[in-house]
Amino acid sequence: MVWKKHDYEDIPGSYVFDGKIAHSAYAMNKLFYSFNDESCREEFNADPAAYCDKFGLTDEQKALVVKQDFLGVLRSGANIYYMAKFAIPRGVSVQDAGAAFQGITGDEFREKLLEKREGLEERLKKEGGYWNG
Amino acid sequence: MAEIIGGITTSHIPAVGNAISDGLTQEHYWKRFFDGYQPVHQWLEEKKPDLIIVVYNDHGLNFFLDKVPTFAIGCADAYQNADEGWGLKPTAPFDGDAEFSWHVAESLINQEFDMCTCQEMLVDHGFVNPMRVLFGDHEVWPIKAIPLAVNTVQHPLPSARRCYKLGQALKVAIDSYPEDMKVVIAGTGGMSHQLQGERAGMINVDYDLECIESIINDPDWFADQSTDHIMEQAGTEGIETIMWMVMRGALGEKVNCLHKHYHAPISNTGAGVLLLEGGA
Numbered sequence: 104m105v106w107k108k109h110d111y112e113d114i115p116g117s118y119v120f121d122g123k124i125a126h127s128a129y130a131m132n133k134l135f136y137s138f139n140d141e142s143c144r145e146e147f148n149a150d151p152a153a154y155c156d157k158f159g160l161t162d163e164q165k166a167l168v169v170k171q172d173f174l175g176v177l178r179s180g181a182n183i184y185y186m187a188k189f190a191i192p193r194g195v196s197v198q199d200a201g202a203a204f205q206g207i208t209g210d211e212f213r214e215k216l217l218e219k220r221e222g223l224e225e226r227l228k229k230e231g232g233y234w235n236g
Numbered sequence: 237m238a239e240i241i242g243g244i245t246t247s248h249i250p251a252v253g254n255a256i257s258d259g260l261t262q263e264h265y266w267k268r269f270f271d272g273y274q275p276v277h278q279w280l281e282e283k284k285p286d287l288i289i290v291v292y293n294d295h296g297l298n299f300f301l302d303k304v305p306t307f308a309i310g311c312a313d314a315y316q317n318a319d320e321g322w323g324l325k326p327t328a329p330f331d332g333d334a335e336f337s338w339h340v341a342e343s344l345i346n347q348e349f350d351m352c353t354c355q356e357m358l359v360d361h362g363f364v365n366p367m368r369v370l371f372g373d374h375e376v377w378p379i380k381a382i383p384l385a386v387n388t389v390q391h392p393l394p395s396a397r398r399c400y401k402l403g404q405a406l407k408v409a410i411d412s413y414p415e416d417m418k419v420v421i422a423g424t425g426g427m428s429h430q431l432q433g434e435r436a437g438m439i440n441v442d443y444d445l446e447c448i449e450s451i452i453n454d455p456d457w458f459a460d461q462s463t464d465h466i467m468e469q470a471g472t473e474g475i476e477t478i479m480w481m482v483m484r485g486a487l488g489e490k491v492n493c494l495h496k497h498y499h500a501p502i503s504n505t506g507a508g509v510l511l512l513e514g515g516a
């Protein structure tokens with residue numbers, strides 16, 4: 104039994120959510136998926152560790168979830184969209200989680216993104232045909 | 237007979253829906269992005285399509301990772317939005333058209349696209365935000381809507397080429413529906429963005445603009461690209477842009493571009509709005 108290697112594993116700084124990751128982190132993503140239901144969110148909040156046991160998380164994943172270590176949770180195979188169901192209600196946006204990978208704050212992360220806007224309108228004018236108000 | 241009168245591309249990210257809900261669309265951060273939809277609104281107002289097929293991906297509302305259909309189509313009379321875990325108030329339900337959906341599903345399957353048919357389908361932000369940004373908020377939506385979900389979340393994903401071919405088959409399906417109906421296809425998601433990993437926050441404006449030109453004039457350029465290459469250029473989540481190819485395939489070989497708009501960043505992404513009509 105062996106996981107086949109993929110070229111996309113060589114894309115730097117990227118984790119492609121494939122069968123290998125989905126398989127190893129299935130229980131944890133299932134736990135996050137349950138948060139679509141408000142009563143599950145409440146049950147988790149009442150006793151996070153017990154809720155992790157109910158879903159059969161590994162000890163390592165359980166520790167990350169209980170600590171609300173969002174970066175650790177992502178590194179151990181949480182899908183970003185499922186992780187969002189855990190993080191967003193706790194005041195941590197997907198951008199904050201992305202920033203944590205680079206060791207910067209969410210505000211610094213958003214600043215860097217805003218740089219993409221500089222010169223954009225001139226650039227599009229040069230391309231031609233783009234709407235600009 | 238039913239007829240595809242045009243295709244639209246749009247972002248579907250949660251932040252777009254939040255900006256609408258919070259009344260921020262005319263704030264500096266958002267204004268240029270939202271204003272870029274005005275020509276599309278005018279066109280929709282003028283053409284009054286009867287039905288829209290929204291090509292999107294589910295992000296863990298209707299489908300969990302236990303069962304991930306590569307392509308799924310709603311075959312119900314109505315579709316509900318629901319809480320995705322963030323406690324947001326769901327929108328009003330969307331009217332579908334079960335007869336139309338079942339015809340499309342049958343035609344697609346006969347054309348060797350083995351669709352997953354869904355008689356119940358919760359629609360998440362990937363479907364709802366395009367509807368809100370295109371039509372505004374409604375208690376009763378002014379158009380029938382059908383969800384067509386593409387797996388862009390759990391690899392292996394369908395290729396850009398496969399999505400393009402699905403669009404071509406969708407055209408055959410719609411063109412053969414006996415009722416007079418004006419249909420619009422929306423390809424949603426993208427453009428470049430990456431949400432996780434050390435490369436999170438990347439936006440590739442050059443690549444986005446190349447994709448836009450390709451979608452309009454040379455869809456084979458994009459269709460020929462591998463999933464790996466698209467992820468490398470557009471980010472692991474930017475792969476969503478392959479869903480635009482379903483829309484593009486449904487318009488036929490040549491298109492007239494009535495409107496093109498690009499903005500970055502909105503949240504983590506580059507955002508492209510296209511309004512296309514099938515051309516000669």
Ligand SMILES: [Fe+2]
Binds near residue numbers: 249425426
């Ligand atoms: Fe998405």
